[in-house]
Amino acid sequence: MIKDFKVGYYPKPFKHEFKTIDLEAMLKSFRGDFFKPQIEKARQLYLDQEFEKYTLLKNTLPAVTFSGTFSPTRTAGNLITYSSLIILDVDKAGEDLNSIKELLSKDQYILAVWLSPSGDGLKSLIVSENAEDQHKKAYRAATIYYKENYNITIDTSGSDVSRLCFISYDPNIKVNVDYKTFNQLHLVDEKVEILNKVKKVFSRYPLLLKDSLPNDELSKLTYKKMYHFLSKRGLSITESYENWVRVAFALSNTFNLRLGSQYFLELCRLDGVNHDEYQSEKLIHSCYQKGTSQSSFATLLYLAKEKGFDIHFNKKMNVKKKAKK
Template sequence: FYKIMKKDIFNIEISVYNGVKDVYGTTCKLRAFLFDKKHIAEIENLRTLPTKEEKNEVKKRLPMACISGVFSPTRKAENLVRHSGFICVDIDRQDNMHIENWGELKQELSKLKEIAYISLSVSGNGYFLIIPLKYPDYHKQQFEQLKRDFERMGIIIDRACGDVTRMRCLSYDADPYVNTEAVPYTGYYREPRPMNNYQYSGNDDVLDKVAKCCERIETNHIDITDDYQSWFTVGCALASLGENGRRFFHVCSSQNQAYKYAECDKKFTNLVRTGKRIGIGSFFEICKDYGITFKDA
């Protein structure tokens, strides 16, 4: 009988860079980066330096990696070739001075089944965690929920880690926590909706038609605002209804993964104020393009 090897979750390609000045980088396996021991002496020396400036000078020359994926040709969000399925988050000591049992933090965090890796940061004054994601295509939304889940545990994680292009400096921990059977994190943050019931129950025929279209948009998760111009046009058309159109603009906008309640609300207020010459007919035309109608089947 042969023993079946379980899949090595760290055996995945990521982008790596030869210091901060390297623009294009190369690729390597996540495992190779995490367990690289060629720079231990430099890292241990860095940890003895008295000032942050001196530490940063050494840090700039150390290998860096984008834990969340492969980027080409350069490290930009729009150049993400494929997501690694992981997110890396930082827990800095300076942001968590309220934690009294700091020395026990790694052990406590290791109890979370979603954490695959825990290591000292390059400075030795914090930790970084690598967590597999259930929905890597929604990296930002998963990070936002992760941040909130950690806050409920009394832990502040670095907000910058929500950036899919976030760079991780090579580090060293003599005793890292490794869990090759980590469970993908399923948390997903959604911007709060302005209301649960957006349907209009009055006698206005136009508003009833808009409400029926919006009901179908919501039910079928149809994004009719998939680019800025479409979003702007839909907003102008619904703004022609005055304040009655606000709730419907939120319904349409919230089908897009980039939706933010406050941003959407501000845009609608602006559109109502400026009064662009686009009537509600444009809304129905856009709906028609997506096979959405107010007519009963």
């Protein structure tokens, strides 16, 4: 039952005094008119782009600790009761706000979703099946779940169990009484495993100096020669997971997104039936978002050399021709 969850209600958000209130009553207050005047004033300031005034007003609003109650002060070490509730923010949803709200309201794990104080974002609640010592991990798992299922990025800074959430007003708040407890901690373990795997790839490969790389035009010409060599012989340098990752980062550190993506997909397609266009597109775009890494254009040349490609081949041929003359 939703009313069985107990949360902390702070009439003055930065004071220690709080009241224990059941979740059902708290959510009903968001739907009703009790907080309406304060929130409508805040939203008007936000719409008028009076962000400083909006922030000042917001920080005077009552607030809630959904994950539990605390005493004598609101810190993780002073947790009295743990509710298992996790609050997640979708910030600056803009014109997609209503569609996102509708999607989240139908998710089996989401207990409730409502408008944020600004009216430009959403708040959502899930119920973790884990104890308080797993709260941060459960929060992290929830952020991964939102990203993988809805392509929504949740700020991981909100994972503290003692986090305050300001009250709001939403007559159309969505509440799911048939919610399921969130039990997806394995998502974090899988994410860590992938990150460790990527780190392992780069730890095996020597750091290459950027001043040893050819300039952009020479890189393009060299890539075309390398690709021609590989495609003509039915060879690939992205056949293994490690090389697939290396090549993606190498191209993202050498060319712009348009050219790097084009080159990466060209190389990946040499894998034939083993190529996954969608996953390759995701990887190369992710590489550009992550910035530089140890892999460089020299990484491509090294991998191609292992397949028999010789970057100096044309130069050697030209020398022989000149000698004959």
